[in-house]
Amino acid sequence: MAEAASRGSGDDVSVQRVPEKKRKPLTPDQMAVSRRMFLNRAWTATFATFLGFFGMSTLSFLWPKLSGGFGTAITVGDAAEILKQVGPDGGYKPLFNPEGRFWLTYYDGTGDSPVYAAVGATELKIQALYRKCVHLGCSVPHCSKSMLFECPCHGSKYRLHGEYYGGPAPRGLDRFPVSVAAGKLVVDTGALEVGPPRGTNTWDKFAEPVGSLCVPT
Numbered sequence: 001m002a003e004a005a006s007r008g009s010g011d012d013v014s015v016q017r018v019p020e021k022k023r024k025p026l027t028p029d030q031m032a033v034s035r036r037m038f039l040n041r042a043w044t045a046t047f048a049t050f051l052g053f054f055g056m057s058t059l060s061f062l063w064p065k066l067s068g069g070f071g072t073a074i075t076v077g078d079a080a081e082i083l084k085q086v087g088p089d090g091g092y093k094p095l096f097n098p099e100g101r102f103w104l105t106y107y108d109g110t111g112d113s114p115v116y117a118a119v120g121a122t123e124l125k126i127q128a129l130y131r132k133c134v135h136l137g138c139s140v141p142h143c144s145k146s147m148l149f150e151c152p153c154h155g156s157k158y159r160l161h162g163e164y165y166g167g168p169a170p171r172g173l174d175r176f177p178v179s180v181a182a183g184k185l186v187v188d189t190g191a192l193e194v195g196p197p198r199g200t201n202t203w204d205k206f207a208e209p210v211g212s213l214c215v216p217t
């Protein structure tokens with residue numbers, strides 16, 4: 001429909017108004033297709049979001065913690081004090097460190113196995129034994145009666161200094177290097193050393209249980 005309008009100047013200006021096209025309503029088939037497309041896109045977006053979150057949380061779980069904790073060098077405390085606690089003065093009682101998952105134990109053996117030099121045990125008279133059983137990975141507690149580490153899962157036994165004593169374990173407990181910096185004992189839990197093989201016996205004092213076993217064989 002055309003419409004003419006007069007302005008103050010007196011010129012006639014024609015304004016053409018284009019008739020609006022009437023949109024055709026969608027057919028049921030078209031509506032079904034567009035609903036399906038919407039749902040498909042919504043599902044794709046939801047799935048992509050889920051995958052994104054899942055990927056990020058997996059990565060954050062696997063990423064090594066670089067600011068302390070297990071997998072890093074842990075400063076345990078005053079080296080002389082710890083040596084006193086775990087040595088003869090303290091009755092050779094091992095000290096557990098939950099942050100690093102290791103047992104600190106006294107060592108006064110011959111060091112006649114390469115691993116002792118690798119972890120600095122002979123020099124410092126102290127060891128950091130990883131508490132994870134080398135059989136199938138259970139946490140190994142210390143038995144104060146026998147003075148052995150005795151695995152509750154399948155009965156593997158390790159001496160105070162982590163050497164293999166009995167059970168299905170293939171070797172002695174794995175361990176971490178120890179060092180002293182500014183008088184503090186430092187355990188590097190990022191540099192695991194494989195334990196000594198079966199048959200290693202480098203310290204007579206705790207070669208045999210000193211009392212009854214906590215986990216009978």
Ligand code: FES
Nearest residue numbers: 133135136151154
């Ligand atoms: S996991 Fe320790 S003996 Fe099997």
